Every structure is written in C-alpha cells, then in structure tokens.
Amino acid sequence: MRIHSNNSIEAISMETIVDIAGKVVSKYVFRSVIPHREKEDVVMSMVEKFIRSRSKIESSFEGKAKATTYIVAILNRMCCEVIRKESRHWYSIDEEELFKSESNQSTLPIEAEKSYAISNEVNRLNTALLFFNEDLAKLKVFLRCLFDLPYNPEEIAEYAGSKAQQVTVLLDVADQGSKGDKFEVLSKVVNFVEGKNVKGDAVRMWLNKQIDAILNRLNRNGISNHNKESLAILMELQQAKN
8 A cells, every 4th residue: 555645646535626726716716806606616726737737746846845835836827828728708708798788889989999098008108128137937937926917837937937827826825814925925936036145025025026027117207197906907907818
C-alpha cells in the first residue's frame, strides 16, 4: 500500500479539490468576471481538467509550498484559461438577450455612446501603459495583485521567465492576505525574480509611483478624472476586452 505524506497532492481528496475550485470560481463570480449562471459549469470544467492533468501536477509538485496552496494556484490558472476562452461567449449572449428584450429603441444611441466612451478609455489606458517598456509585464502583474484582478499567465511568464510557476504560487499567497501582506509577498517576488533585497515598503512606493504616472497620463489636460478605483475598473474592462 502506498503511503502519502500530509503535504502531497496525492493526499488531497477529490472533495477538497472540488471545494477549492468552487472557492476560486466564487472569487471571480463576486467580481462579475464570471456570470453566476456559469459558476457550476466552470467548476466542473476545472475539475475535469485537473483530473486529466493530475499525474503531471503530482509529479511537478516539489513541496516548497503547501499542497493546498499549490492546488489553489493551479486551479486559479485553469480558471483564468476558462475565462479567456469563454468570456466573450458569456457576455455576447447577454448583449443579444438585452437587445432582443429592449422595447425602447431610443436608448440604443445612448448605450452605444457609453460603450464607445468606455472603449476609448480602455484604449487610452493601453497607450499609457506602453510608456513603461521593459517594466510593463511586471507592472501589470503587480497591479492585478493590488486590485484583486485575475492574473494573465503570459504576463507572469514574461516577467518571471523560468520562475513563473513559483511566482504564481507566491501571488496566490498574496491574494489571501491584506493589502499590507500583498506588498510583503510582492517584495519576495521581486527578490526572487530580480535577485534584489527589497522590503514591502519599497515595492509599495514603487507601485504607487507607477500608478501616479498612469493617472497623470490619463488625466492630462483635464481629459479625464481617474483615480485608483477607476483605474482598477479600467484594467478589469481591459482584460474582458482582450
């Protein structure tokens, strides 16, 4: 009979896997990234993919983090993959149903104007971010952490390279903590990826400086009046648009 250690993927029951998947998806449902009606289907899709990949997941687990923490990171990545694949379908259906049920056609020009304004602001954000050059991937990853937005695995890989898997685990730990905890974990990410020795306060000051630079570009000449909260919304809209 094979004996599993307490900190092993093999020791985690399927009931626990399903429970963790549900909690991961609930986080995105709460932020309206995933429609509530799709919650169970997304959970099942993730669980099925986990089952198919379980042998590979077990073999790649090195025990440097808790098995449950590692599983959260894996399921979070799977959830992001489902979001990227299905989000356009989810929300295009909503738009079709909205237009079919809309009896007052006079509101359509107003809605079109709103949609254009939102799209224009997202495009302005994309332009503002281009000025960060080699720091762009790092900045996007850190902003997603700060604003509790879904991570983009490609951005993590661009920033962390071969260390992307370990960084994903660290980012999941950051998601479980307070804002202060996030900066402490992000300092560990910087030290691990960039070979530095910085503290959480240094990361906080760096990130606040970058946010101020973004807001200054967006609000230049009084075109807009964005703040941190609206920047977070723009980034979420940006991700849904991509």
